Amino acid sequence: MTDWEMKVHNFMCLNKFVKKGEIxxxxxxxxxxxxxxxxxxNVEPRIRVYNRGIGGDVTDGLLERMDESIFDLEPKKVFINIGTNDISRPxxxxxxxxxQYRKILMQICRRVSPETKTYVMSYYLVNCEMLPVAQTWSGExxxxxxxxAELEAVNAEVGKWQRSSGCAHAIRCVRLGLLDEKGNLKAEYTIEGMHMYANGYAVVLEKLMPYLLEE
Structure with missing residues (x-):
């Protein structure tokens, strides 16, 4: 069993204990x-979030695990951040x-409750100046x-399609406050130019709170 398969299986097990209708x-x-x-x-403990992310996953993977990651939980809100690994592939x-993104969103539109809100999170930008660190940290x-440039182009495309389809809400504000004066992900927020430390996620959470709180 691969690491991905083990995590999906664990999601299936965990879903027996979730409170449905959450985030x-x-x-x-x-x-x-x-x-x-x-x-x-320490911010709002009444908000219950189930994290169904898998490191290294791509859109094909999410399409294979939609039940374990979304539908079995019958959520009131779904926040999606997938596709950056697709972009990294040769x-x-x-x-x-x-x-692929359209397939994901259309499946959600067809299978979740009409009251369920779907949020497409814009991709966090990177710090390519830290490439030597990335080589050491990731091994790749x-x-x-x-x-x-490509991340911003894809963000714009996803936002455009989302507006025309009306089946999801695009969240672009999560990138604000994460960038340095050159437009790169701030070095103090990132491990190797792509993945973030908790201080970076604290900025993201602040931007997401209105979406987490809204009815």
């Missing part, structure tokens, strides 16, 4: 590493990523096409 976060490592439950204890094509040393 779900799903995506790749940028979601999995978000210590949102711990942070909420065979990356923006058109395919957008097609590749951002691939994961440049700030």
């Amino acid at each position: 779900v976060f799903t995506g790749s490592s940028l979601c999995e590493l978000f210590p949102i439950n711990e942070m909420l204890q 065979e990356y094509k923006r058109e395919r990523l957008m097609s 040393g590749q951002f691939g096409a994961r440049t700030n």
Whole structure:
């Protein structure tokens, strides 16, 4: 059993104990590493969030685990952060990523309650100047096409499709406060240019609170 399969199986087991009708976060490592439950204890402990992120996952993976990560929980809100690993792959094509994202959102629109709100989180930008650190930390040393220009282009495409479809809400404000004067992810917030420490996620949580609190 692969690490991905073990995590999906664990989600299936955990879902037997969840309180349905709460909030779900799903995506790749940028979601999995978000210590949102711990942070909420001192901010608003009444908010219950289930984190269904898997490090290294791509849109194909999320499409395979929609039941375990979303539908079995019957959430009132879904926050999605998936696709950055697709961009990092050598065979990356923006058109395919957008097609995958549409499949994800259309499945959610068809299968969740009409009252469920879906939020598409914009991709966090990166700090490519920290590439040598990324080589040491990740063992891969590749951002691939994961440049700030490409991330912003995809964010714009997702936002455009979301507005025309009307089946999800795009959240672009999460990038504010994370960037330095050059437009890169601040070095003090990131491990190796892509993944973030808890202080970076604290900025994200502050921006997300209105969406977590709204009825």
